[in-house]
Amino acid sequence: MPPLPTEDIKIVIRPKGALHIAKVGSPVVTAAIVQADELTDNESIKDTVCPNIQQNIVVVSTPDPGHADRYVRIRSLQVNGVIHNVNACETAAEHTPKGVIREIPLTETPQQIHNNIVTARNPMALAAKRIASTTTVVIAFDGQDVPYQFRYRRTLLQCSLYRKQIDVFYHCGRLGHHMGVCPYPKNKICRGCGAHNPPVEL
DSSP: OOOOOTTSEEEEEEESSSOOHHHHOHHHHHHHHHHHHTOOTTTTTTOEEEEETTTTEEEEEESOHHHHHHHHTOOEEEETTEEEEEEEEEEOOTTOOEEEEOOOOTTOOHHHHHHHHSSTTSTTEEEEEEOTTSSOEEEEESSSOOOSEEEETTEEEEOEEOOOOOOEETTTTEESOOGGGOSOTTOOBOTTTOOBSOOOOO
């Protein structure tokens, strides 16, 4: 994916179903996003929509916080007359160090997590987000370092450096996505020999 302005806000739009960006084409997906965000061409002249075909996601880059809020609120895209549900979320800046804390109860909402982390007790914390439906939370920090210990409410937790995970879905053998968003659900590749759609052994 080409480099985007480092100071821009980045929003990742991830299809939930079988929307295959490479198949329908990047301009078509961009047009669907333009329709969903309801911004005019003049208003969004500084915004950039960059589909990532390998990961089957779209990254939107904008310097405008108001535009970022619009992109984050997108829940579906209409592509060629078909409605596709999507997830949209804001990401931390690329240069921002990130840490991980664990065992955060699943009952905690995103707003509760944010309120318990971005506090005066944690002055370096910028933002926080739970990883999918796990008890692990990723925290973005201001500065160059990730603290060894971190306060969540009154609890002192160990905080470790976040290492980005690259998803591999072994059914299709491709990088960058998992089973729930695989754009190749009918294209199976053998993990041993690489054969396409091998016969099932009984």
